[in-house]
Amino acid sequence: MELLRGAVRPYAWGSRTTIPELLGRPVPAPHPEAELWMGAHPGDPSWLVDSSGIERNLLELVEEDPVAQLGERCANHWGGRLPYLLKILAVEEPLSMQAHPSARQAAEGYRREEAAGIPRDAPNRNYPDPTAKPELVCALTEFHALAGFRDPHRTVALLRAIETPGLTKYTELLAGQPDPDGLRALFTTWITLPQSALDELLPEVLDACVLHVKDHGEFDTECRTVLELGETHPRDAGVLAALLLNRLTLSAGEAIYLPAGNLHLYLHGTAVEILANSDNILRCGLTPKHVDVPELLRVVDFACGEMPVSRGEATEPNARMAVYRTDAPEFELARIEWTDSDGEAIELDCTGPQILLCTQGELVARANDGATIELRRGQSMWLSAADPVVTVRPMGANGARLFRATPGTCPD
Structure with a gap:
């Protein structure tokens, strides 16, 4: 039983005030601080602090005696690894749109990339480890996110509410097949559009969203989100993909669970997140990082409907x-x-x-x-x-x- 000193991760989308204020440090911080990690992640493990102030690396302690630290059953099942990572998220700007693989997909992808000789820290590596990465995020403040595919009938209503000449054929594509297969077809079409076609369609969609917001339309929140993403990520197909996802506002204490394949994007707010101790991420867009569309399509789950929200x-x-x-x-x-x-x-x-x-x-x-x-x-x-x-x-x-x-x- 010892105090734990977590690791602060300074990603650009983080807040300069949330984590410093939480930890009692001067505010604002010199740079954005996005996540506070608590666990035994190899990339940034926590440190145990005893009553005399001596610190010990939690990852090293687990590796030295996994049975004492984890218990026999946990150590045996997870190969001597702490299976989870706990975080504080301080989201000031949207993250990338992403999904995570199942255990089977991660193991297969890891073997494939190992055989291909792709370095585990290479920017084009999809599977740096062979494990799944489910996650659960619980709001500490009002927390905004996109997660899971909205019911296609509601999405058709949204697309018709912002109808433009260039959007009509895509609206009718989904209207003709308002189910997971129709969502797959539309999503795949949008994220593989040539940049020239995207450059024609996106301004139309954004202009239509502006008009919808001015008219206080039914989909005001969804349109505002698309406009915000379009401003920070111009010319990105992920802005169109955002039209297909559930737009959620969580109150403090409310949580969503993101299993394998759930396409999601955190927009703003502070939350506690718990996830499997893995780095496997397949990105859709809204990021300068590596995007592998064929692999993403193998991972994304196109099941649709309202995203369940839990208070525990x-x-x-x-x-x-x-x-x-x-x-x-x-x-x-x-x-x-x-x-x-x-x-x-x-x-x-x-x-x-x-x-x-x-x-x-x-x-x-x-x-x-x-x-x-x-x-x-x-x-x-x-x-x-x-x-x-x-x-x-x-x-x-x-x-x-x-x-x-x-x-x-x-x-x-």
Whole structure:
């Protein structure tokens, strides 16, 4: 049971205020800070900090004694790796539009690129590792995203609401087959358009979106999003693809789960994200990074409909704990909240390697051997599988919020 010092990732789409403010550092930061990583990712592992201030690399500790850190079952199933990575996302500008492979697709792609001799750190590498990358994002503030393909009938209504001469044939393409196959056909057509054709169609679509917004049309939010993407990524086919996805606004505590193949794009806001410990990303557009259209089309799932939003399921006997259920074996995320007048301690059973992250208030964690750790907002801690049972409770009368990351249920 030790404090965890996470790694800050300075991507250009990040915020100069969110993560520094969370960690109690001067605001604004000199450069954008997009993600705070908590885990044992080889690219930027966290560090354990003991009571004397000595720091140890979590990745090295897991590699040295995976059974003690992860537990025997977790260590055996995941090959001695911590299977998940916990993050804070500080999204100031949109990320790239992307999807992630299934376990089978990742393993096949990894073998294929290894055989081809593509370096694992090459910019055109799609599969730097052989594992899946499902993820779940839970809003800390109002959080905006595009995720999953909208019901095609609704998308046809949107396209007709912004109808232009150049758009008509594409609208009718989907109207004639309003199902996943029709979505695949339209999506494939748009992201493979020659640049000359794209340069004719996109200005028409953007002008039509401007008019729709001025008229306070039914699809105002969707059109505003397309206009924002068109401004930051002119001449990019991903702007058209954005017309096909569900536009979501999550309130604090609401979460979406993104399984393999789900095409998505985070737009703005702050969130906790938990994901499989993998780097496999297939990008669609809205990025200067590598885009491999044939491989993307092999990965994207064109199932359609409203994107499920979860606030977590209450658990017994800890009614303050809400668990975000998914089918991902790599991870599970839970949220624990105390109100101003509710300071009762909650016992956390030992279910394997855990990361506890405080996002509001102050907490104290106490092991049954008497050891204690205090967590302030923005701080996290590591509980190995060998650690004793821990109880957590808020300090003071202002309430607190804690997120708990654990492995999911490993298949037998």
